[in-house]
Amino acid sequence: MTPAIEVSHLTKEFGGRTAVADVSFSVARGEVFGFLRPNGAGKTTTVRTLGTVLRPTSGSATVAGLPLTPANGVEIRRRIAIMPESPGLYPRLSVTENLECFAGLYETPDPGERIDRALRAVHLTGRAHDACGTLSKGLRQRVALARALLGDPEVLFLDEPTAGLDPVATRDVHELIGTLSSGGVTIFLTTHRLEEAERLCGRVAIMSTTLRTIGRPDELRERLFATSLTVTTRDPLAEPASVFAGLPATGGWRQDAPGSYVLAVSDARVAAPAAARALVAAGADVLSINQSRHSLEDVYLELIERDDQASRP
Amino acid sequence: MTVSRRRVGAVVRKELREYRRNGSIVSAMAVIPLIFVLPPLINIFALPASSASALHGGRPLLYLLGIPAVVPAVVVAYAVVGERQQGTLEPLLTTPLRREEFLLGKALAALVPSLAVSYAVYAAVLASVELFARPAVAAALLRPPPLVAQVLFAPLLATWSIWLGMAISTRSGDVRVAQQLGMLASLPSVAATTLVAYDIVHATLGLALVAAAALLALDALGWRLTAALFDRERLVTGDSRRSHPRRARRSPPPAAGAA
Numbered sequence: 001m002t003p004a005i006e007v008s009h010l011t012k013e014f015g016g017r018t019a020v021a022d023v024s025f026s027v028a029r030g031e032v033f034g035f036l037r038p039n040g041a042g043k044t045t046t047v048r049t050l051g052t053v054l055r056p057t058s059g060s061a062t063v064a065g066l067p068l069t070p071a072n073g074v075e076i077r078r079r080i081a082i083m084p085e086s087p088g089l090y091p092r093l094s095v096t097e098n099l100e101c102f103a104g105l106y107e108t109p110d111p112g113e114r115i116d117r118a119l120r121a122v123h124l125t126g127r128a129h130d131a132c133g134t135l136s137k138g139l140r141q142r143v144a145l146a147r148a149l150l151g152d153p154e155v156l157f158l159d160e161p162t163a164g165l166d167p168v169a170t171r172d173v174h175e176l177i178g179t180l181s182s183g184g185v186t187i188f189l190t191t192h193r194l195e196e197a198e199r200l201c202g203r204v205a206i207m208s209t210t211l212r213t214i215g216r217p218d219e220l221r222e223r224l225f226a227t228s229l230t231v232t233t234r235d236p237l238a239e240p241a242s243v244f245a246g247l248p249a250t251g252g253w254r255q256d257a258p259g260s261y262v263l264a265v266s267d268a269r270v271a272a273p274a275a276a277r278a279l280v281a282a283g284a285d286v287l288s289i290n291q292s293r294h295s296l297e298d299v300y301l302e303l304i305e306r307d308d309q310a311s312r313p
Numbered sequence: 314m315t316v317s318r319r320r321v322g323a324v325v326r327k328e329l330r331e332y333r334r335n336g337s338i339v340s341a342m343a344v345i346p347l348i349f350v351l352p353p354l355i356n357i358f359a360l361p362a363s364s365a366s367a368l369h370g371g372r373p374l375l376y377l378l379g380i381p382a383v384v385p386a387v388v389v390a391y392a393v394v395g396e397r398q399q400g401t402l403e404p405l406l407t408t409p410l411r412r413e414e415f416l417l418g419k420a421l422a423a424l425v426p427s428l429a430v431s432y433a434v435y436a437a438v439l440a441s442v443e444l445f446a447r448p449a450v451a452a453a454l455l456r457p458p459p460l461v462a463q464v465l466f467a468p469l470l471a472t473w474s475i476w477l478g479m480a481i482s483t484r485s486g487d488v489r490v491a492q493q494l495g496m497l498a499s500l501p502s503v504a505a506t507t508l509v510a511y512d513i514v515h516a517t518l519g520l521a522l523v524a525a526a527a528l529l530a531l532d533a534l535g536w537r538l539t540a541a542l543f544d545r546e547r548l549v550t551g552d553s554r555r556s557h558p559r560r561a562r563r564s565p566p567p568a569a570g571a572a
Contacts, residue, residue, distance in 0.1 A: 014550070048403075048549060051407050052407075052545075053403065053406055053407060053545050053546065053549050054545075054546050054549070054550070055546055074409045074411060075409075077407060077408055077409045077410075078409040080407075081407075082404075082407040084403055084404060084407075086400045087400075088399075088400040088401045088402075088403055088404040089401065090327065090331060090399075090401055091399065092330075092331055092334040092335065093327070093330055093331065093334075097327070097330055100323075100326070100327075101323050101324075101326070101327040102323075102404075102408060103323075104319055104320060104322060104323025104324075104326070105320050105323050105324075105405070105408040105409065105410050106408060106409065107317060107319050107320065107409070144404075147404070151408075151409075
């Protein structure tokens with residue numbers, strides 16, 4: 001099946017500044033794809049470029065099955081929707097009037113019904129006649145999300161969709177993303193909330209001008225971090241070297257604190273029981289043996305740190 | 314290229330709703346006509362019946378053509394830069410809306426209320442002349458040629474002001490600056506109608522036809538100029554010269570682009 005988005009060597013420069021450099025990736029139909037970048041590194045530029053608002057300096061892309069060319073601009077925009085980070089609503093118009101305008105622009109059949117459906121999806125039917133200027137930031141964000149749903153997009157670009165939302169509204173948005181994805185809508189999610197990306201996205205791309213890494217969150221963890229076991233005992237071991245030496249699937253060990261040891265292991269399911277047996281045999285009181293669990297945030301910070309180090313003279 | 318009437322209609326409806334609720338636009342539509350109504354009315358009502366012949370066949374009322382020249386320039390100043398300032402331009406540009414549909418929708422939304430105000434004020438002035446002016450003065454003013462001129466030239470002048478105002482709004486970074494420049498740009502039209510209204514330039518049928526043809530040509534030129542100035546990338550990022558692929562330094566040839 002044709003990917004929903006296919007990007008090949010995409011570069012976008014603004015004068016002498018490169019916002020996106022030689023980026024290639026593809027997103028399958030129905031996938032929730034996370035796009036993580038440091039602040040100000042131009043993730044919005046990528047979304048705007050794929051949304052036909054900006055012209056790429058070089059490279060090519062296919063969006064919603066259509067090559068990203070000037071001739072396809074209108075048709076691509078008909079098949080996608082972009083929810084920008086700033087909701088961009090008309091403050092003097094009511095929620096319904098805002099949505100009526102965009103239903104007209106998408107030429108949606110039966111706009112009244114479509115608007116009702118979009119408002120129900122974001123739980124805003126009760127505020128349909130309120131002026132958008134009187135709504136809180138979170139509610140405006142939800143109106144913007146409803147607006148993005150009006151055209152029944154094949155690909156939905158969401159730029160920080162839960163910024164400013166309370167936990168309940170955030171959960172609602174997450175559920176909506178899940179529903180849309182299971183309905184076949186491709187979601188391109190840019191976010192700074194790494195736990196959100198980890199929870200929602202099948203794959204994530206981490207970028208810092210160039211594409212630094214791409215894959216499933218657990219793949220990225222494995223790629224960047226060695227598996228380790230953290231062993232905690234009530235009292236420091238008298239001879240830790242004799243306890244940990246020769247354990248199967250264990251590459252080495254270090255002491256972090258009195259009574260706390262970190263074992264580098266290749267297979268935790270083999271090393272953990274062996275370590276437990278060795279500790280008991282040595283007469284240690286074992287408080288815990290935990291496998292290290294690196295979050296997506298660790299992966300992200302590790303990559304950004306490596307970039308920082310590489311850029312230093 | 315086909316223009317979608319539904320998309321143009323969506324822009325027009327949205328604009329009219331916004332104008333109606335925008336205090337500064339409503340007050341501009343109310344105040345600017347007064348500037349053009351008061352001088353001729355004072356002259357007309359102060360004029361003795363014996364001087365009715367000085368009214369030159371109703372030409373003083375052509376001064377009212379300043380209304381369709383100035384009002385749309387003020388209204389349309391919001392069209393692009395206003396959207397950009399309130400952050401609503403980008404969501405519009407990411408819909409299937411074409412550049413031509415955007416501009417047509419904006420232009421029609423400025424033209425309709427401007428013409429409505431112009432014609433309504435003109436009708437009110439005619440009614441007050443008929444009711445309150447001396448009969449000889451009213452008879453000198455209420456003649457077909459200036460009435461036809463008003464009906465014909467109001468949309469031509471308004472359209473020219475709209476394209477000028479829109480071009481300024483497209484390139485401007487601030488609504489107030491766009492408004493001021495738009496008013497300045499409409500002054501030549503006001504000057505021309507004033508010269509005719511005060512008979513400094515003597516109006517003839519030939520002159521009227523030439524002026525109408527010239528305005529038609531200018532309106533077509535204005536449309537092309539505004540369309541050429543409308544660049545999605547520049548409007549969103551603020552500068553296209555720095556980001557245009559052909560002008561960017563060290564950039565390979567573009568393979569894809571924005572429409």
